Amino acid sequence: xxxxxxxxxxxxxxxxxxxxxxxxxxxxxxxxxxxxxxxxxxxxxxxxxxxxxxxxxxxxxxxxxxxxxxxxxxxxxxxxxxxxxxxxxxxxxxxxxxxxxxxxxxxxxxxxxxxxxxxxxxxxxxxxxxxxxxxxxxxxxxxxxxxxxxx
Amino acid sequence: xxxxxxxxxxxxxxxxxxxxxxxxxxxxxxxxxxxxxxxxxxxxxxxxxxxxxxxxxxxxxxxxxxxxxxxxxxxxxxx
Numbered sequence: 001x002x003x004x005x006x007x008x009x010x011x012x013x014x015x016x017x018x019x020x021x022x023x024x025x026x027x028x029x030x031x032x033x034x035x036x037x038x039x040x041x042x043x044x045x046x047x048x049x050x051x052x053x054x055x056x057x058x059x060x061x062x063x064x065x066x067x068x069x070x071x072x073x074x075x076x077x078x079x080x081x082x083x084x085x086x087x088x089x090x091x092x093x094x095x096x097x098x099x100x101x102x103x104x105x106x107x108x109x110x111x112x113x114x115x116x117x118x119x120x121x122x123x124x125x126x127x128x129x130x131x132x133x134x135x136x137x138x139x140x141x142x143x144x145x146x147x148x149x150x151x
Numbered sequence: 152x153x154x155x156x157x158x159x160x161x162x163x164x165x166x167x168x169x170x171x172x173x174x175x176x177x178x179x180x181x182x183x184x185x186x187x188x189x190x191x192x193x194x195x196x197x198x199x200x201x202x203x204x205x206x207x208x209x210x211x212x213x214x215x216x217x218x219x220x221x222x223x224x225x226x227x228x229x230x
Contacts, residue, residue, distance in 0.1 A: 038230075052230065053158055055222060058206045083230050095230055119229045125159030126228040136160045137228050 004064040006079055009054050011086040016096050023080050023098045030077055034107035035098040036115050042090035046130045050088045053125040062123050067114060074110035076101050081114065083124075113150050120147040153180055153215045156222040161200070165191045177202065177213045180221060199226035 016037040024033050040050045054060075067079055082096040097114050101107040120143040127136050152171045162168035165188065174180035185192030194200070203222040204213050215221065 055156070055158060055203075055206075055224070058203060058222065061206065121227065122230050123224065123227045124230045125225065126230070127159075136163075136225075138226055143229060 004060050007060050008082045009085050016093050019096050030100045031102045032104040032107040033100050034111040036111050038095040040088045040090050047128045049129040051127040052085050054085045059123045066117050070110050074106040076110050116147040119143045154220045159225040161225050195223050
């Protein structure tokens with residue numbers, strides 16, 4: 001099976017600061033690194049846990065295909081994507097994206113572009129567990145229009 | 152024998168997420184699943200449900216070799 005070293009799906013909590021420090025290390029010619037961290041929301045008590053399901057080998061391949069497109073489109077030098085799977089408690093990091101480019105505009109825009117994709121089109125299935133039961137979540141209209149900004 | 156994987160609400164509805172089924176084509180697989188659980192078969196043909204054979208999306212019919220993995224993917228919710 002192909003592996004994507006720039007992309008990780010993990011069932012364990014991760015520390016975004018450590019990922020960013022590692023990503024920034026040894027970059028004499030980069031100039032700009034942008035990063036984004038998404039955290040699970042409690043939704044005012046409505047969500048006690050978020051559960052994310054992925055299809056290993058399919059989800060990471062789909063993300064890699066899109067990320068390589070972003071790399072070419074924004075002339076990125078490099079990127080790193082870490083995404084949680086399984087159960088995530090409110091306040092925990094769900095997603096980390098970092099992009100490296102020669103100049104800040106490309107790094108910012110590529111990071112934004114990758115997040116819009118991850119939030120709306122990436123192959124994950126998301127379930128909210130709360131005091132009123134469980135419910136599967138579909139992308140919001142806002143997630144879709146955010147993603148369409150780049151079409 | 153095909154290995155069938157269900158994701159998201161489809162797995163909840165079926166009560167299973169991973170099963171082997173004797174079928175030489177996708178159509179035969181759908182028939183076999185319908186014989187066991189007609190409601191599930193209807194959901195698998197529902198709007199927005201995509202099918203991946205050995206991790207590649209397919210539309211319509213496909214032959215299934217022994218050991219092929221068939222995944223039914225409900226609309227993806229994003230991360």
